[in-house]
Amino acid sequence: MEPPVGSEPEPAADAYAVTREIALRALDRRAYGRAELAQYLARKGAEHGVIEQVLRRFEEVGLINDAAFADQWVETRQRGRLLPRRTLIAELRRKGLDDDVIARAVEPVDQAVEAASALELARRKARSVAGLEREVALRRIAGTLGRRGYSGELAWSASRQALDEVTNPDLGS
Numbered sequence: 001m002e003p004p005v006g007s008e009p010e011p012a013a014d015a016y017a018v019t020r021e022i023a024l025r026a027l028d029r030r031a032y033g034r035a036e037l038a039q040y041l042a043r044k045g046a047e048h049g050v051i052e053q054v055l056r057r058f059e060e061v062g063l064i065n066d067a068a069f070a071d072q073w074v075e076t077r078q079r080g081r082l083l084p085r086r087t088l089i090a091e092l093r094r095k096g097l098d099d100d101v102i103a104r105a106v107e108p109v110d111q112a113v114e115a116a117s118a119l120e121l122a123r124r125k126a127r128s129v130a131g132l133e134r135e136v137a138l139r140r141i142a143g144t145l146g147r148r149g150y151s152g153e154l155a156w157s158a159s160r161q162a163l164d165e166v167t168n169p170d171l172g173s
Contacts, residue, residue, distance in 0.1 A: 121158070
């Protein structure tokens with residue numbers, strides 16, 4: 001017996017539905033920028049044209065928004081991990097975001113915010129290395145800040161201040 005006419009799904013509609021479902025499940029787990037989600041869908045085997053259709057629709061309904069994603073990324077990574085501006089920029093570039101979106105997102109992370117973040121991170125590390133010889137402790141603190149992406153000058157300055165505060169609590173804030 002032949003199936004009724006129109007009972008088989010159209011392949012293009014099927015591909016769209018499958019790609020849409022994969023994208024929705026991905027967005028359920030975490031936020032994505034447009035380019036990063038497109039790469040994810042391509043790795044899952046979706047066709048370029050279908051990916052573009054899905055992403056266009058997701059942008060229309062507000063499921064993906066590069067500017068909002070970048071703002072959220074900067075806020076959580078700067079607050080939670082105390083990352084400097086240049087590290088945040090590098091991360092956002094790896095996520096495939098446009099330079100103007102990145103520039104707007106990292107705008108709140110000025111020198112004062114970055115210096116305060118570096119000092120907070122240095123204070124955390126200073127508590128754990130306070131018993132070491134001063135030069136060793138300074139190198140370890142500055143190394144931690146350097147690996148996070150802070151400039152050498154800021155890393156050393158924050159390290160000295162934090163170690164001074166830990167070894168002489170009357171200097172602390």
